[in-house]
Amino acid sequence: MALWKTDQTFYPSPRMAMQGPPEKLAFVATFNPTPQNGKPDAMCVLDVDPASPTYASVVGRVAMPGVGDELHHFGWNACSAALCPYAPHPHVERRYLIVPGLRSSRIHIIDTKPDPRSPQVVKVIEPAEIASRAGYSRVHTIHCGPDAIYASAMGSPSGGGPGGLFLLDHESFDVLGQWEVERGPQYLGYDFWWHLGYDVAMTSEWGTPDMFENGLSLERLVKGEYGHRLHMWDLRRRRHLQEIDLGAEHQMALELRPAHDPTKAYGFVCTVISTKDLSAGIWVWRRVEGNGKWEARKIIEIAAEPADPDLLPPPLKQFKAVPPLVPEIALSLDDRFLYVSCWGTGELRQYDVSDPLKPRLTGSVRLGGIAAHAPHPKGGALNGGPQMLEISRDGRRVYITNSLYSAIDAQFYPEGVRGWVAKVDVNPAGGMALDPNFFIPFEHERAHQIRLEGGDASSDSFCYP
DSSP states (O other): OOOSSOOTTOOSSHHHHHTSOOOOEEEEEEEOSOGGGOOOOEEEEEEOOTTSTTTTEEEEEEEOSSSOOOBOOOEESOOGGGGOTTSOOTTOOSOEEEEEBTTTOOEEEEEOOSOTTSOEEEEEEOHHHHHHHHSOEEEEEEEEOSSSEEEEEEEOTTSOSOOEEEEEOTTTOOEEEEOOSBOTTOOOOOOEEEEGGGTEEEEOBOOOGGGTTTOOOHHHHHTTOSOOEEEEEETTTTEEEEEEEOOTTEEEEEEEEEOSSTTOOEEEEEEEEETTTSOEEEEEEEEOTTTOOEEEEEEEEEOOEEOOGGGSOGGGGGGTEEOOOOOEEEEOTTSOEEEEEETTTTEEEEEEOSSTTSOEEEEEEEOBOTTTOBEETTTEEOOSOSOSEEEOTTSSEEEEEOOOOHHHHHHHOTTOOOEEEEEEEEOTTSOEEEEEEEEEEESSOEEEEEEETTOOTTTOOOSOO
């Protein structure tokens, strides 16, 4: 049924979104790392309201109908992008979670109404439909756009490439087809985002499914075969514009975080590991004034930390060091603070990026880590490390999960990642502190992405400053 007024969780601008009410619930995708036991993955509902008697606990759960999905990234069916002037959809509402299985390629449509604590699976899109209509599989990232639901896929149904994007209808959830009209040199896929004010999209690179489903290949890393490029696209014409090569030593260019202000033409991307020295990098892309081209520059380098080989998993013993392994970054809605997950060393970093070319380190928290196992007051010594991040709309809270991907978890944490969700509280002037009372363990599951009730800092895009 069409809404008589716009969904109140849609905001024209990031500034207005920051003034919205604080979240009281969060949704987290959990997966079963041993699907041979027949237990499905689940979407769990977390109570994140400090005034609630069930604060920092799981208060709802819906199991997936199949087994072995490996729930990973997911998104909303609609968000603030529905208010954009060139493709408005003011009658839709933020109601359904679009939840793909990265390993199974199934997409689950989960209804969070009428009771968000009791979400229900109302539709499943099978991998055969995605393959036949779009030619893709291994669905990864979901974003609600002005005109449709956008989804990225890591490769083809055979496990090779290319990876790319496809679209779902906002309301029926039908697979509409492949997004690219002219692909150009793009072959590897991973994340995607856009600058709506400039009609430009960008995509990043990891690898095809046969390059990561059984874990990372050291040989392919050394050869520079994993992704290390950004691709810029004409968003409306769906055509490739420009390739930006970050250099083959900078392996796995993953999460994209464009400025939330649609008048700003820059953003951030992380590279997981350097084959030169095991460091990780954070890069800025930006539009070059005058010629319409785009460029990228490394602004942060995070070094590996020396470690006793006896504390390291087999892939790292020879190096006698722990690489930071940065798979995730997150940007606050005011474009001020960038958060960086160092999954290998167990560090969460906060940088002031008010000047994106001159970042300042303003905070650090340690949880888990390959060698350190830094503790939480309520959880003791932890493994895994800060991985997926979600920032509240007001920028005051950052939620953290600790699993990367089952096959890669096993390589770097062979003892088995024990799942958890934690939270840090942010000082508006800079700095952050661990919330000692917020810790949610998962005994037989691993938590990956979190979405917040009413939207968050990585779910929505805006057309007004």
